[in-house]
Amino acid sequence: MTDTTTALPPTRLPQERRLVTDLPGPASQQLAERRAAAVTAAVGSTMPVYAADADGGVVVDVDGNSLIDLGSGIAVTSVGNANPAVVEAVREAVGHFTHTCFMITPYSGYVEVCERLNALTPGDFAKKSALFNSGAEAVENAVKVARRATGRSAIVVLDHAYHGRTNLTMALTAKNMPYKAGFGPFAPDVYRVPGSYPFRDPEGMTGAQAAARAIRQIEVQVGAGEVAGVLVEPIQGEGGFVDPAPGFLPALAQWCRDNGALFIADEVQTGFCRTGDWFASHHEGVEPDLVVTAKGMAGGLPLAGVTGRAELMDAVHKGGLGGTYGGNPVACAASLAAMDVMASADLAGAAKRIEEAVVPRLRALQDKSDRIGDVRGRGAMLALELVKPGTSEPDSAAAAAIAAACHAQGVIVLTAGSFSNVVRLLPPLVIPADLLDEGLGVLEDAILGYAG
Incomplete structure (x- = not known):
């Protein structure tokens, strides 16, 4: 098998499978x-x-x-777990301060992570970002931005979607067990439509045809003028790594542009080089209005973000976004180091x-x-x-x-x-x-x- 990496610092532990007991020991x-x-x-x-x-x-x-x-x-x-650059950045950061709350006494690391997100996420336009703790929290805040910026309330999601375990994100998530069973009632004004699932769609269905099917349902059952945003995972994660047929995502994004809705990409699992580009939206040149990030962005520390068109992010009133731990300084230091490794390696x-x-x-x-x-x-x-x-x-x-x-x-x-x-x-x-x-x-x- 061809080597999969460029030069990286040597690992601390032997990179080997070694069983010394039955599992569990x-x-x-x-x-x-x-x-x-x-x-x-x-x-x-x-x-x-x-x-x-x-x-x-x-x-x-x-x-x-x-x-x-x-x-x-x-x-x-x-x-990589305990990546040396991430470890050193965390060690340096934690030696200075572990928390002030960016909403009380801000710090440079938060600003630098937002600058990186604005530069790396798809779209050649002015962007701004906000930082949070988890993917689910970031998804909720993206919905808040979409509703505030558009003045509409309906959020459209796809069959097989997974967006989190909080009350709103349970409504957005498709699968009942174990994520939703017994936890309702859920947040209202969430509507589900078919996506593109090539293995299970009718034979020969193209991405454009799958998008037309979804759009027809949105227009009939929700109403184009009611939709604040269409929220999609460019490749669905918990739903089974469903990679939509080519043309599906661009068609949905174009419909959003034509109808005043926001196209929101949940890149929590697909982001930060996981799919062979910085973000999965890049593969078909899709430029989301909002991008949600988490998971791989901080080398193992809890950090998440919402990045979007500057005018949309600024449409929210002052104080409308934030949280006590969002953009923690130690997590920000880890994220900057992790992104450096992603680029250099x-x-x-x-x-x-x-x-x-x-x-x-x-x-x-x-x-x-x-x-x-x-x-x-x-x-x-x-x-x-x-x-x-x-x-x-x-x-x-x-x-x-x-x-x-x-x-x-x-x-x-x-x-x-x-x-x-x-x-x-x-x-x-x-x-x-x-x-x-x-x-x-x-x-x-x-x-x-x-x-x-």
């Missing part, structure tokens, strides 16, 4: 017992082990097992090279297994959709069993999808080629060995 089992007594059962975990250390493309558990990380903490540690290029190395292997695996209905994604955001052999019927049991088999062999993979039948891969963009190759081998064995 005794120390993880003891922590699980303590957790059961202290932590609500409502919070789940993918892996049965407890992390003690992590670096580059590996996570080491409390028993000394070294696991291959193909999840990146759900696309967060794109520059060409991590967008690294993501493309990961795609070039992984997709052919996944397609070859698809030829060997009729359980793989679809291989899709961009850059280092890739997925397999699992189906019952000979059909397109989703097979969630297969996805769960295959992921568990990978976990038992020391490889972290994640599942996703509205039907819980997608295995998704989100390796750190700095993962060594041989480590990625080994992790894929474990995944292949798990799929070919599944007899359910």
Whole structure:
């Protein structure tokens, strides 16, 4: 497999899969017992082990097992866990001050992160930004901006969308379990329309046709003059890494421009080089009115942003956006360092090279297994959709069993999808080629060995 990165600082931990106990080991089992007594059962975990250390493309558990990380903490540690530049920036920042609240005593790091976001996000026009703590919080604030700037209230989202777990973002999110079940009533004036899902759309449906279908429903069921914004993930994340057909996103964006609505790109999971460009909207030249960011932007620290056309961001009254911890100075320092690494190490290029190395292997695996209905994604955001052999019927049991088999062999993979039948891969963009190759081998064995 071709090397996936340019020169990076040496890693602190050996980049290897090493199992010294069964998983979970005794120390993880003891922590699980303590957790059961202290932590609500409502919070789940993918892996049965407890992390003690992590670096580059590996996570080491409390028993000394070294696991291959193909999840990146759900696309967060794109520059590698404990990246030296991020660590040093955090160490320097925390030695000066940990918090003042930007709304009370502002500081340069917040301004610098906003300057970077304004420069990096799509669109050759004047932009401004605001910083928050999480993707869900940023999505909520993007909705606030859209409603205030347009004087309208309706927000349109897509089937299979995921935008968060807060009350408003639960309304925006499509999947009921586990995100919405029993938590209603939800925020009003949210409307859902079909997106573009090439594997499950009618055969031959183009992106333009899928957009026309969505637009027709918006106009009939909502009314063009009522729409404040159309909120989309350029590639859907929790919905199953659904990559829309070419032409879908540009057509929706054009409809928004023609009808006075805002096109809002939720780039929380797709942003910061993950899909082979700084933002997934770049792939088709889409210029969103607002871009929502989080996850990979700060090397593992909690930070999120909303970036948009300057006149839209300034349409909100003074004090209408903000929060006690939003744009924390330590998180801002981490973000600036992470973005430096992304640029200097060409991590967008690294993501493309990961795609070039992984997709052919996944397609070859698809030829060997009729359980793989679809291989899709961009850059280092890739997925397999699992189906019952000979059909397109989703097979969630297969996805769960295959992921568990990978976990038992020391490889972290994640599942996703509205039907819980997608295995998704989100390796750190700095993962060594041989480590990625080994992790894929474990995944292949798990799929070919599944007899359910």
